[in-house]
Amino acid sequence: MGQCLRYQMHWEDLEEYQALTFLTRNEILCIHDTFLKLCPAGKSYKEATLTMDQVSSLPALRVNPFRDRICRVFSHNNVFSFEDVLGMASVFSEQACPSLKIEYAFRIYDFNENGFIDEEDLQRMVLRLLNSDDVPEDLLMDLIQHVLSESDLDNDNMLSFSEFEHAMAKSPDFMNSFRIHFWGC
Amino acid sequence: MQENLSLDSSSFSPAVNFLQELPSYRSIARRRTTLLSRDKQSGTLLKPADSYRSHLEGEITENLNSQSIRKYALNISEKRRLRAIQETQMKYLSEWDQWKRYSSKSWKRFLEKTHEMTRHLELWREDIRSIEGKFGTGIQSYFSFLRFLVLLNLVIFLIIFVLVLLPVFFTRYKITNSTFVSIPLKDTDMQCTVYPVSSSGLVYFYSYIIDLLSGTGFLEETSLFYGHYTIDGIKFQNFTYDLPLAYLISTIAYLALSLLWIVKRSVEGFKVNLIRSEEHFQSYCNKIFAGWDFCITNRSMADLKHSSLRYELRADLEEERIRQKIAQRTSEETIRIYSLRLFLNCIVLAVLAACFYAIYLATTFSQEHMKKEIDKMVFGENLLILYLPSIVITLANFITPIIFAKIIHYEDYSPGFEIRLTILRCVFMRLATICVLVFTLGSKITSCGDTTCELCGYNQKLYPCWETQVGQEMYKLMIFDFIIILAVTLFVDFPRKLLVTYCSSWKLIQCWGQQEFAIPDNVLGIVYGQTICWIGAFFSPLLPAIATMKFIIIFYVKELSLLYTCRPSPRQFRASNSNFFFLLVLLIGLCLAIIPLTISMSSIPSSKACGPFTSYNTTWDVIPMTVTTFPSSLQAVIHGITSEAFAVPFFMIICLVMFYFIALAGAHKRVVLQLREQLSLESRDKRYLIQKLTEAQQDLRGQ
Numbered sequence: 054m055g056q057c058l059r060y061q062m063h064w065e066d067l068e069e070y071q072a073l074t075f076l077t078r079n080e081i082l083c084i085h086d087t088f089l090k091l092c093p094a095g096k097s098y099k100e101a102t103l104t105m106d107q108v109s110s111l112p113a114l115r116v117n118p119f120r121d122r123i124c125r126v127f128s129h130n131n132v133f134s135f136e137d138v139l140g141m142a143s144v145f146s147e148q149a150c151p152s153l154k155i156e157y158a159f160r161i162y163d164f165n166e167n168g169f170i171d172e173e174d175l176q177r178m179v180l181r182l183l184n185s186d187d188v189p190e191d192l193l194m195d196l197i198q199h200v201l202s203e204s205d206l207d208n209d210n211m212l213s214f215s216e217f218e219h220a221m222a223k224s225p226d227f228m229n230s231f232r233i234h235f236w237g238c
Numbered sequence: 239m240q241e242n243l244s245l246d247s248s249s250f251s252p253a254v255n256f257l258q259e260l261p262s263y264r265s266i267a268r269r270r271t272t273l274l275s276r277d278k279q280s281g282t283l284l285k286p287a288d289s290y291r292s293h294l295e296g297e298i299t300e301n302l303n304s305q306s307i308r309k310y311a312l313n314i315s316e317k318r319r320l321r322a323i324q325e326t327q328m329k330y331l332s333e334w335d336q337w338k339r340y341s342s343k344s345w346k347r348f349l350e351k352t353h354e355m356t357r358h359l360e361l362w363r364e365d366i367r368s369i370e371g372k373f374g375t376g377i378q379s380y381f382s383f384l385r386f387l388v389l390l391n392l393v394i395f396l397i398i399f400v401l402v403l404l405p406v407f408f409t410r411y412k413i414t415n416s417t418f419v420s421i422p423l424k425d426t427d428m429q430c431t432v433y434p435v436s437s438s439g440l441v442y443f444y445s446y447i448i449d450l451l452s453g454t455g456f457l458e459e460t461s462l463f464y465g466h467y468t469i470d471g472i473k474f475q476n477f478t479y480d481l482p483l484a485y486l487i488s489t490i491a492y493l494a495l496s497l498l499w500i501v502k503r504s505v506e507g508f509k510v511n512l513i514r515s516e517e518h519f520q521s522y523c524n525k526i527f528a529g530w531d532f533c534i535t536n537r538s539m540a541d542l543k544h545s546s547l548r549y550e551l552r553a554d555l556e557e558e559r560i561r562q563k564i565a566q567r568t569s570e571e572t573i574r575i576y577s578l579r580l581f582l583n584c585i586v587l588a589v590l591a592a593c594f595y596a597i598y599l600a601t602t603f604s605q606e607h608m609k610k611e612i613d614k615m616v617f618g619e620n621l622l623i624l625y626l627p628s629i630v631i632t633l634a635n636f637i638t639p640i641i642f643a644k645i646i647h648y649e650d651y652s653p654g655f656e657i658r659l660t661i662l663r664c665v666f667m668r669l670a671t672i673c674v675l676v677f678t679l680g681s682k683i684t685s686c687g688d689t690t691c692e693l694c695g696y697n698q699k700l701y702p703c704w705e706t707q708v709g710q711e712m713y714k715l716m717i718f719d720f721i722i723i724l725a726v727t728l729f730v731d732f733p734r735k736l737l738v739t740y741c742s743s744w745k746l747i748q749c750w751g752q753q754e755f756a757i758p759d760n761v762l763g764i765v766y767g768q769t770i771c772w773i774g775a776f777f778s779p780l781l782p783a784i785a786t787m788k789f790i791i792i793f794y795v796k797e798l799s800l801l802y803t804c805r806p807s808p809r810q811f812r813a814s815n816s817n818f819f820f821l822l823v824l825l826i827g828l829c830l831a832i833i834p835l836t837i838s839m840s841s842i843p844s845s846k847a848c849g850p851f852t853s854y855n856t857t858w859d860v861i862p863m864t865v866t867t868f869p870s871s872l873q874a875v876i877h878g879i880t881s882e883a884f885a886v887p888f889f890m891i892i893c894l895v896m897f898y899f900i901a902l903a904g905a906h907k908r909v910v911l912q913l914r915e916q917l918s919l920e921s922r923d924k925r926y927l928i929q930k931l932t933e934a935q936q937d938l939r940g941q
Contacts, residue, residue, distance in 0.1 A: 073317045075308055077354050116540035117532060129313070136314040143308070145532065156311040162527065167254050168263070175526070182529055183551070184544040195555055199522040206914060207921030214266055220523045227528040229375055234367065234533055 062098070074143035075150075084142055084235060088135055102132040113235050118181040122161045145233035154231050155221045159214055170212040172197055256928045306346075361385055365797060371535050373755070373806050374543065379816040380757055381793065387768055388789045390499060394492040394775060395782035401488040402779055403461065405472050405479055419471035419478060421853045423846060430694035430846035433465075433702045451717055452624045453710035453778075462713070462780045465706035465848035482850040482860045489776045489835070496772065496828055504821035525551065542806050553653065560652045579649050589641055590667060593634040594674045600630040601678040605700075627711070628718035631671045635766075639664045639759075661758050665823050668762050669769055669830045672715070676773060676834040679708055684842060695843030695855075703848040705777050708838075712774030712781065719767050720788050727799045735803035754807040755800050761820055764789070765827045772831035776839075 062085055070081050085098060092101035105124040114120045127133070127141040143149060144157045164174045175197045180188060204212055204220035212220070221227045257263060307317050307324070328336055357363070362385055370378035408414045423431060449455030453463065460466060472479040529547055534540050567575070604626040622629075642663050646656050683704045686697045701707055731753055738752045771785040840858040844851035851857050865876055878884055 069318070070314070073307060073314055073321065112535050113533075116534060116537050118530060118544075140313050150309050153309055153311060158527070168258050168267075169254065178526060182526065182544070183548050185548060192552070192555065196522065196526065196551060200526055203521055203523050206917050208918040209921050209925060213263070217527075221527060224521070224524040224528050226375075226524055230528045230531050230533075232533050234371070 070139060074139055075146045075148040075153075076139065076143050077148075080142065080146065080235070081139065084138060085135070087235075088138060098135050102134050103138070105131055105133070108133050108138070111235075113233050118184060119161055122164065126157065126160045142233075142235045145231070145235070147232055151222070151228060152218075154228065155218050158221065158227075158231060159217050162217075168214075170217060172201075172210055175200060253925065253928050253932075256931065361388070362793065369797070369800065371533060372539060373800065374534070374539065375531055376757060376816050377755055377800065377806075379820070380755075380760060381797070383761070383817075383820045384764060384789060384793050384796070386503070387764060388786055388793070390496060391768075391771060391782045391786040391789065393495065394771075395780075395786060397492050397495065398488050398775065398779050398782065401484045401491070402467070402481070405481065405484075406461070406467065406469065409472055414474065416472050416474045416479075418469050419473050420468070421470045423852065430698050430702075431852075432698075433847035448620060448624070451621070451714070453713040458706060458710070462778055463706040463709045464777050464779070465703045467779075467850050468848050468852065469850055470853060480864070482854065483864055485850050486839075486857060486860050489839075492775060492782075493772070493828070493832060493835070497825075500821055500825055500828065504818060504825070522554070525554070539806065557652050557654050564652070575650055582645050582649055586642065586645060586663065589638060590670070593638060593667070593671070596634065597627060597630050597671055597674050598678045601627045601675055602682065605679070605682055625714060625718055627675055628715050631675070631715075632718070632722055634671060635664075635668050638667050642667075661819075664758070665762060665765075665826060668766050669827050672766070672769055672773065673830055673834060675711065675715075676708070676838075679711060680834070680838060680842065683708075694846060696845065698845075698847075701845075703845045704842075705845060705849055709774060709777030709781075712770055713778055713784075715770050716767065716774065716781065716784060716788065719763075719770070720792075723763065723792060724795060727795050731799050731803045752805045753803055755804045756807075757816065760796065761823060764792070765820075765823050768824065769827040769831050772828060773834060776835055 062082070067078065067081060070076070071078060074081075076084075088101075088103070089098055091103055091107055092098065105121075105128060108114065108124050108128075109120045114123065117123065123141070124133075127137055127144075129137060133141075144153055159170070162174060162178055163170055164177045165171075176193060179193055179196055201210060201212075204216050206216050206219070207213075307321055310317060310320070312320070328339065331339070362381075366378055366381050366385070369381055405416075409416045409418060445455060449457050457463070458465065467481065467485065469481050471481055525547075531543060534543060604623055607623050639660070642660050646660050649656075651659065683696050683701050684691070686699075691697060696704055734753055767785065767788065771781055774781040838857075840856055843855055844857050846852050851860065854860055854863065865873060868876070
């Protein structure tokens with residue numbers, strides 16, 4: 054287990070994290086606590102890293118169908134440093150601004166990472182959302198066609214970032230659903 | 239989750255390669271503050287290379303002043319460097335600019351800290367968050383709505399308290415050196431001031447309980463009801479506090495405040511509903527991209543969310559198919575369907591009329607028999623007669639949704655529309671019953687068989703203090719509603735859960751199953767309670783305080799019932815939809831509450847035996863009387879504003895402004911359509927050119 058001194062974080066670091074992220078003081082300290090519990094012994098929190106599996110199996114992300122994409126987008130070189138975890142929590146916090154959330158949502162939903170959300174990405178997204186083994190092909194195609202007809206403004210069968218941004222700005226549920234309360238804080 | 243497609247990223251189509259090199263793509267990516275470059279071998283997104291990085295920083299530092307660092311989509315170490323750059327930049331600014339920047343930053347930090355602190359003060363924050371995690375955002379929005387109503391009632395009570403109750407209490411308990419003023423009445427009105435106090439002879443014990451439950455007897459004289467405030471003014475040292483005016487102003491103030499607060503809260507939902515295109519009620523984009531609640535932590539809740547998404551998406555596609563089928567109806571079928579719908583709507587109206595007539599009869603019967611000797615009746619019979627209108631209303635509200643649900647099957651609407659129409663009919667039914675009750679009372683108060691009505695304007699023999707009696711009816715409705723909610727939870731929900739848990743071997747119990755939390759019914763219940771509170775607050779100033787307590791207790795009762803007896807429903811309400819629906823229903827309730835209040839305030843003469851308005855003809859007369867005490871120039875202005883010479887031109891100007899905005903909106907719509915067409919044409923050109931370029935490249939390589 055990690056070193057568990059509660060106030061190992063210096064006050065200046067705490068102030069800096071508050072200025073650079075959307076998290077409140079309590080949230081940062083909560084995350085710091087849990088990070089220390091999970092990281093390997095003997096390292097300070099600034100150097101320790103968590104693996105993608107460890108972050109995927111956190112209670113906040115455990116049942117999320119997009120947890121592998123979330124881990125992929127927010128990690129560097131397949132590991133999570135403390136600041137990566139803070140960055141992730143900041144994007145998913147309640148106080149984050151819509152443009153930041155839309156930006157990261159686009160990256161998460163771009164499964165093949167080509168800078169656009171195309172039909173392949175949409176297909177994988179729908180399969181993950183429905184989470185069933187037998188989705189009829191025509192249902193899938195119908196849904197994808199409806200989504201594209203609503204948001205693909207230039208008719209190229211892909212969603213560029215501006216089209217996605219436009220669609221999410223009109224969506225009433227996006228801000229409410231793209232939130233995670235990390236670690237019961 | 240099966241993903242048959244592997245991440246073979248080196249085989250991105252050439253089109254995508256070119257698209258990523260276009261200047262438009264790059265400038266948008268720079269605006270998002272990271273440049274995405276692809277590593278051609280592994281296909282992963284790289285962080286910006288160093289040469290790009292300095293370019294990137296150059297771009298960003300130009301805009302640093304306008305955006306806060308947090309909003310950049312970079313990781314923390316990069317943000318740290320940006321912050322350092324920003325601070326070195328500060329040195330090159332003048333003193334004034336530095337001070338401006340510093341003060342705006344500290345102001346923002348101060349605002350954030352206050353927001354954080356007020357968020358801690360939010361009522362029931364932890365409870366609502368845990369409900370959200372376990373049952374989803376639809377049910378959580380119900381509890382947020384309940385919390386909003388608690389706050390609204392508290393503020394209404396504070397308004398009434400400060401304007402009316404506080405001066406009266408100060409004077410009564412001699413806290414300030416003030417006296418009551420009472421204006422003697424004209425002789426002709428003396429007969430109207432006869433107010434028989436209930437007999438204080440041999441009083442049985444149970445009459446206390448009856449009094450508590452129905453507001454009669456010892457409660458009638460207390461500050462709970464309108465009749466207690468028979469005061470024409472309060473004389474302080476320097477001025478006279480006009481209590482009738484304050485009473486009327488408090489009523490208008492709480493109605494206006496409720497209206498403004500509800501409209502403010504619903505502005506977001508309404509804006510979104512306006513932007514949405516007219517064809518779909520719910521957009522697929524919203525359901526797919528914002529369909530998953532990221533705050534779900536529970537495995538069973540996650541499974542439920544998956545199945546509810548499956549259900550919802552299938553239902554939407556089904557609805558689409560039905561709509562297409564409807565559009566293809568022949569004219570014969572259309573005529574048949576419309577005549578059937580007309581007939582069924584007549585049946586609905588007949589059912590509503592029957593219910594309203596039943597309520598009218600019950601109210602009349604109850605009012606007539608209440609005047610008989612209470613001591614001679616049996617306890618149960620007494621209570622039954624007192625509560626007869628409430629019982630009939632509750633029964634009607636129980637039976638009619640079942641009838642409406644049966645009828646709507648034959649009307650052949652699409653499923654989504656069916657649900658909405660049924661809910662609208664139930665809402666109207668529930669709220670109109672209160673209006674019918676109040677109008678029945680009103681008709682009884684102003685009708686008299688003989689000539690006594692001309693004397694005082696109302697039925698003075700039966701209703702010497704009619705406002706108190708209306709207040710008592712509202713009080714009874716509220717108490718009965720509260721008792722029913724508690725009784726249903728205790729005697730129906732919990733036993734059902736016990737039966738399902740312990741006797742699950744019985745087939746019948748298995749079929750019946752565990753209860754689901756039915757959001758529309760619960761919302762209608764609390765909107766009904768709030769409508770009663772709005773109507774009753776004029777006749778019974780302490781009613782909002784009772785409503786606040788009632789809603790607080792209901793919150794805990796419903797929360798316990800939800801956590802211990804309900805299973806999550808497979809058909810989930812969306813939060814955005816729910817919020818709009820709740821506030822719409824509340825607004826309908828407010829409008830239906832304002833109607834009886836305005837009629838009673840302006841056309842029924844106020845009672846001469848009790849209350850603050852004894853020296854006025856009707857309640858509304860306070861305002862013209864007060865205006866006559868203003869200076870003559872102000873009086874002239876007010877007379878000018880309320881005259882026809884002002885109102886008609888004002889109305890015409892408002893109509894012109896409205897037509898202008900409608901024309902503007904139409905013009906914008908046309909421009910948007912044209913731009914969309916142009917956009918798709920441009921994109922076709924772009925793809926054509928890319929294709930030509932790719933072919934040319936291949937030819938070049940082949941040669």
